[in-house]
Amino acid sequence: MTKKPEILKAEAKLSCPLYACSFDHADPTCLVVGGGGGSDPNGVPNEVFLLDASSPLELPTAGSLTLSKSEDNVTTLVVGPRSKDGETALVFAGANGSPDDIKKGKNRHFRTLALRLSSAGGGPKAAKTSGERIVELARDALFAPRGQDLTYxxxxxxxxxxxxxxxxxxxxxxxxxxxxxxxxxxxxxxPSTAQTGARRWTQRGTLDIPKEAMDLDVVQTGPDTYQLAYCDDHEIFTVEVSKEGVSEPKCVQTLEAEEGDKSRPTFRSLRYLSSGFLVTTVNIPASQGGGVRLHGYRLPKDNQPLARLAIRQNLPKTVSKATGLAVRNLTPPASPSEKQGDSQFVVAVAGNDRSINLLTLEHKQVHSVDLLANLAPFKHLKDVHQTGITGLSFSAFAPPKADGEAKPEISVKLASVAVGNTAVVHSIPLKEFHGPSQGGQGERPATPRYVVALKSKGESPTLILTQLTVVILLLAIIGQVVLETKGLSPELLGARNYLPAGWQLQMRRGPVVGEKSIGDLLSNVKLENDQTPVIRHIDADVLDENGEPTLEVAAHDEQLHGPATSWEELPATQQQLWKDRLKKTGHWVEATGEEVFKGVLFGELGGAIGNIINAAI
Known part of the structure; x- marks a missing residue:
């Protein structure tokens, strides 16, 4: 019996609040986390930890570095490349210097650290076995000095x-x-350094921006070209970086307020999916219903001014604000020149309710057109930490080699850290996915791609059928209303009682055998001398098939038929009753006009006959 895939959790309780985490790209079992209590000699220490994430159920510490308590806590961590011999992995950390150094104008906040591993390809276990710890190699300042205002x-x-x-x-x-x-x-x-003493990075320049960046990300677009994307509260900007230089920021997307509402949605995080797409978290203001929405944007080409919304998804209403975002491409291109093909992305969104929402997103190529599709949740991890989540990071994923041997359980790891001193790693199971062949018919690709083994929660068939049923029912009701107002159907809904008279047409029955229009009836009346035709009802007790007194058209004889009145002399109420009476039986329509009634006498519609006609009409 096949075991149902599940997400496994490992947790570590450390000695300080944690604010940043990052996996070693060369080894998904190497996790670096950091934080601290800030510049307080008597307070909580400032530390960086190397954690061993090789087990899905345990998260032991493999090494650590304690920074000075007189300096600030660690705020950012990014693991960089390894040395050529594989024995050192670089880590770039952010931590302000001591208040005394800052007063002197020396805030060397950009720290270069090294994970010293005992052998090529060695991971955290190798570091732990050899007794090596994380070491600090250098510290520098990236930002240009801006005066000595210590308030900021x-x-x-x-x-x-x-x-x-x-x-x-x-x-x-x-x-x-x-x-x-x-x-x-x-x-x-x-890409790598031959030894630890070599220069590990070079500065490309500094951008002055009008508003603080809420988040940023970088993507390589070619062999020697890159793009930076960053967002403030309401706008997304891109910057082109090449050998020739660095471009000015270009605004490619703006969040606007809804009409009549001054509050605007705000960007919280962004990540590149590929060189053509990025995904953002958007916090919706309470005046617009609140909550969090994921937006996937297609980035503009050279001749296009703005990014276009390609896909979006709402998070559960229990999440009122997003606090973090991480993305992992499960089938990345092998080189900067290679085009992104079909792939699945895993998306993680941290919420202010200490939860993490996991979603999948498909990147597809259809006739050489890149598309985003199927942004759907597959797991809502509740109460991941006891305090607010401060950092998220996915491990790298490399498909196992097709060597014919039994493959271990394959997963991608998601790390999260919190101010409550906790680090958690979730192992998300993956499975092989053989898509449509790119070669000959029936041919399978040599290397399968991988997708999340858990099923995403798209729209269920029941929901789709329910929505379709509602649509069909609404269309049926609208159709019945139209038929009733046109007089083409019996009144089942009573629509004629609620719609304006101008929208309605009285039902005109189809012709029956022997039935004639009023013109035909009048032309068949034999008149002698100065006789005038009369239209009257024979008897209140003799009803036709419509339940109305039987109609008679004849030469008027006052002694025989009783009194009659010309059309012109009939009161308006009597005229309307006669028109309604003749329309209902199909003898007369509005288009015929009233000219046909001139020179014709009409019997009175009083008493019982008038009441019957009124009731029938």
Whole structure:
């Protein structure tokens, strides 16, 4: 019996509040987390930990680095490339210097650390066995100095590296927070270094931006070209980076307020899916119903001014604000020049309710057109931490080699950290997926791609059938109303009682054998001398098939027929009763006009006959 796939959880309780986490791209079992209590000599220490994530149920510590208590806590962590011998993995951390150094104008907030591993390809177990710890290699300042106003001491709030490709440098970006003059700094990271003493990064420049960046990300678009994307509360900007230089920021998307509402939705996070798409979390204001929405945007080409919304998805209403976002491409391209093919992305959104929502998103190629599809949730992880979630990170995923041997259970790992000193790793199971053949008929691709083994919760067939039934019912009701107002159907809904008279047509019965129009009836009356035709009812007790007194058209004889009145002399109420009476039996229609009644006498519609006609009409 096949075991049902499930998400496994491992947790570690550490000695300080945690604010950042990052996996080693070369080894998904190496997880680096960091935080601390800030610049307080008597307070909680500031530390960086190497955790061993090889087990889906345990998360032991494999090494640590304690920073000075006189300095600030760790705010960002990004694991960079390994050295050529594989014995060192670089880590770029953000941590402000001591207040004394800052007063002197020396805030070397950008720290370069090293995970010293004992052998090529060694992971956290190797580091633990050899007794090596995390070491600090260098510290520098990325942001340009902006005066000595200590009321506003900027710190390194954000940091990101582009996806690594073998043999290519990565582009990094860092943004400050709590700054009167916000900045984004760009830096290059070479693919590997021969030894730890070599230069590990070079600065590319600094962008002055009008508003603090809420989030940022970097993608490599070609062998030597990159793109930076960042967002503030309401706008998304992109920046092109190449050998020739760095472009000015270009606004590609703006969130507007709804009509009549001054409150605007706000961006919280963004991540690249590919060089052509990015995904964002959007917090909706309470005046518009509140909640969180995921937006997937198609980025503009050279001749297009704005990004276009390609897909979106609402998160559960229990999440009123998003606090973090992480994305993992399960089938990334092998080089910067390779086009992104069919792939599934795993998306994780942290909420202010200490939950994590997991979703899948498909990237598809249809006739050389790139599309996003099927953004759907597959798991809502509740109460992941006891306190607010401060960081999210996915491990890298490399498909196992097709060597014919039994494959271990395959998963992608999601790390999260919180201010309550906890680090948690969820192992999300994956499975092989053989899509449509790209080659000959019936041919399978040599290397299958992988997707999440848990089924996403798209719209169920029951919901679709219910919606279809409601639509059909509404169409049937509308059709019945139209038929009733046109007089083409018996009154089942009573629509004629609620709609204006101008919308209605009285039902005209189809002709029956022997029935004639009023004109035909009048032309068949034999008149002698100065006789005048009369239209009258024979007897109140003799009813026709419509339940009305039988109609008679004849030459008027006052002694025989009683008194009669010309059309012109009939009161308006009597005229209307006669018109309704003749229309109902199909003898007369509005288009015929009243000219046909001139020179014709009409019997009175009083007493019992008038009451019967009124009731019938």
């Amino acid at each position: 001491v900027p710190y390194q709030r954000l940091c990101a590296l582009s996806h690594p490709f073998a043999g290519f440098p990565q582009l990094g970006a860092a943004a400050d927070g709590f700054s009167k003059n916000p900045q984004i700094a760009l830096f290059n990271v070479p």
